Amino acid sequence: xxQQTGKRSLQAIIIEHGLATPEQMDEALQEAQLRDESLRxxxxxxxxxxxxxxxxxxxxxxxxxxIDLETYTVDDQVIASVSxxxxxxxxxxPLFKLGSTLTIAMVDPANVMVTDAIRRESGMEVDCxxxxxxxxxxxxxxxxxxxxxxxxxxEDLNPEEVVSPVPMDAxxxxxxxxxxxxxxxxxxxxxxxxxxxxxxxxxxxxxxxEEARLRIRFxxxxxxHDVPAPPKSYHQGIVARIKVLSEMDISESRNPQDGRFRLxxxxxxxxxxxxxxxxxxxxxxxxxxxxxxxxxxDLTELGLGEHDADTFHRLIRRPHGIILVTGPTGxxxxxxLYAALRAxxxxxxxxxxxxDPVEFWLDSIRQIQVNRRAGLTxxxxxxxxxRHDPDVVMVGEIRDAETARTAVHASLTGHLVFSTxxxxxxxxxxxxxxxxGIEPFLVSASLAGVMAxxxxxxxxxxxxxxxxxxxxxxxxxxxxxxxxEITFYRGRGCPAxxxxxxxxxxxxxxxxxxxxxxxxxxxxxxxxxxxKALAGEAGLRTLRQDGIEKVVNGLTTLEELTRVTxxx
Numbered sequence: 001x002x003q004q005t006g007k008r009s010l011q012a013i014i015i016e017h018g019l020a021t022p023e024q025m026d027e028a029l030q031e032a033q034l035r036d037e038s039l040r041x042x043x044x045x046x047x048x049x050x051x052x053x054x055x056x057x058x059x060x061x062x063x064x065x066x067i068d069l070e071t072y073t074v075d076d077q078v079i080a081s082v083s084x085x086x087x088x089x090x091x092x093x094p095l096f097k098l099g100s101t102l103t104i105a106m107v108d109p110a111n112v113m114v115t116d117a118i119r120r121e122s123g124m125e126v127d128c129x130x131x132x133x134x135x136x137x138x139x140x141x142x143x144x145x146x147x148x149x150x151x152x153x154x155e156d157l158n159p160e161e162v163v164s165p166v167p168m169d170a171x172x173x174x175x176x177x178x179x180x181x182x183x184x185x186x187x188x189x190x191x192x193x194x195x196x197x198x199x200x201x202x203x204x205x206x207x208x209x210e211e212a213r214l215r216i217r218f219x220x221x222x223x224x225h226d227v228p229a230p231p232k233s234y235h236q237g238i239v240a241r242i243k244v245l246s247e248m249d250i251s252e253s254r255n256p257q258d259g260r261f262r263l264x265x266x267x268x269x270x271x272x273x274x275x276x277x278x279x280x281x282x283x284x285x286x287x288x289x290x291x292x293x294x295x296x297x298d299l300t301e302l303g304l305g306e307h308d309a310d311t312f313h314r315l316i317r318r319p320h321g322i323i324l325v326t327g328p329t330g331x332x333x334x335x336x337l338y339a340a341l342r343a344x345x346x347x348x349x350x351x352x353x354x355x356d357p358v359e360f361w362l363d364s365i366r367q368i369q370v371n372r373r374a375g376l377t378x379x380x381x382x383x384x385x386x387r388h389d390p391d392v393v394m395v396g397e398i399r400d401a402e403t404a405r406t407a408v409h410a411s412l413t414g415h416l417v418f419s420t421x422x423x424x425x426x427x428x429x430x431x432x433x434x435x436x437g438i439e440p441f442l443v444s445a446s447l448a449g450v451m452a453x454x455x456x457x458x459x460x461x462x463x464x465x466x467x468x469x470x471x472x473x474x475x476x477x478x479x480x481x482x483x484x485e486i487t488f489y490r491g492r493g494c495p496a497x498x499x500x501x502x503x504x505x506x507x508x509x510x511x512x513x514x515x516x517x518x519x520x521x522x523x524x525x526x527x528x529x530x531x532k533a534l535a536g537e538a539g540l541r542t543l544r545q546d547g548i549e550k551v552v553n554g555l556t557t558l559e560e561l562t563r564v565t566x567x568x
Contacts, residue, residue, distance in 0.1 A: 209282035321448030354381035457502035
């Protein structure tokens with residue numbers, strides 16, 4: 001991951017400019033090697049160096065000019081001289097032409113394979129300038145529009161090349177499905193759908209047949225957005241292609257199926273988890289995008305406040321006990337657990353997980369996939385794990401009394417246990433464990449801490465502007481009297497955030513370390529409300545309070561916080 005020529009290395013240039021210390025650079029290099037990504041990507045992801053500064057230093061390293069695409073106006077005729085598919089595939093922006101030479105802005109001009117492909121497919125000589133990835137993508141969206149690559153593919157499709165849709169009461173044969181799959185336009189269309197979803201940061205892809213059309217939506221930052229879709233006649237071919245990739249039964253269309261496939265996008269591995277269910281209008285497909293950029297986070301990237309971060313660091317380094325992460329589906333529980341495991345992973349610790357499913361493979365950690373057909377459940381997997389001399393155990397979810405009892409037993413016999421639970425807040429996890437049939441004295445003896453969490457959308461940096469929230473929301477948040485001393489922000493809407501005003505998400509947390517007073521209260525079988533009041537007296541900061549702090553700091557809006565949380 002180290003980038004070095006006969007001159008100065010990239011890391012030396014960054015240090016010389018005072019953008020990072022040698023110690024920070026060493027840590028970044030180790031992280032880049034661990035994740036198999038470039039040093040530039042690591043520095044930007046960890047927010048050690050801004051994306052613009054990294055690009056400037058990389059331009060100096062390559063001895064090439066840097067260009068800020070936010071301030072540069074590209075001639076429409078030059079843009080028109082290069083196909084959108086070519087520009088988006090290789091992520092470059094054509095700037096100007098001189099004779100037979102095309103000057104372009106791209107993220108990594110040192111990638112000879114890419115520059116050769118651009119030269120070959122454009123039929124011109126190529127000169128390069130360096131720009132940031134977000135700058136290149138924003139410029140492409142500005143000139144081609146969001147979801148432009150999808151539109152380009154749809155324009156190139158020929159409906160006659162696709163087989164006719166099969167009636168709902170007929171069973172398609174394997175040969176018919178394979179014929180559909182082998183059609184080059186279908187392969188290209190499916191590739192484009194997945195690639196664009198990854199590039200736009202989507203967590204899920206929904207492909208849904210409706211009465212007169214096919215609908216494709218991406219879930220970005222927790223919200224579903226429509227993208228251009230082909231005619232419904234392409235539906236059977238798309239589903240068949242996805243089944244082939246996921247190693248499903250192509251001829252089966254009356255029962256639900258689950259599968260998975262993996263692809264490499266922009267040099268990194270991305271797992272796609274697929275679920276297909278039959279509906280009255282055809283098979284509905286949902287693909288979960290498991291991208292290491294979003295799943296593998298450091299604890300510093302989660303969004304924990306300083307006090308909560310210190311408490312969580314202390315909890316995860318305990319020798320034994322149970323640590324629970326609670327929240328609804330899609331609230332980032334797995335990301336937090338993976339971050340905790342990676343933070344404590346070392347040669348001295350033996351860490352084993354049992355998950356359903358294993359969302360991402362972690363180095364030096366033994367991960368077990370639940371397989372109910374074979375009799376491997378959370379409970380049976382956890383029992384087997386305890387015979388393998390673990391120091392730390394992660395159970396994907398405590399769903400039943402058997403799993404809960406086994407987790408308690410593991411913690412009481414000297415193991416640190418991580419797991420998730422579906423409760424609305426942190427104190428509610430105590431009542432939930434007792435409701436599962438775990439004796440209060442066992443919960444009191446084993447539970448070390450609970451962290452409830454949600455995800456809120458972050459105001460887009462590119463179109464961020466001050467605004468005055470509605471008075472009702474200010475009153476509800478208890479900020480009405482402070483409104484004159486706080487600057488509230490929202491996103492105006494721009495191509496970078498798909499006109500939503502938000503780009504990315506951050507966690508809001510409610511972290512409860514179990515105190516001696518709370519252990520005594522558990523023995524008295526106090527209600528969830530009474531436990532929450534007791535935790536509040538001990539300094540518990542609720543989800544709502546943590547979210548309000550992020551509103552005050554300009555990270556999100558009161559409207560977004562109200563959507564995700566309820567008043568205390």
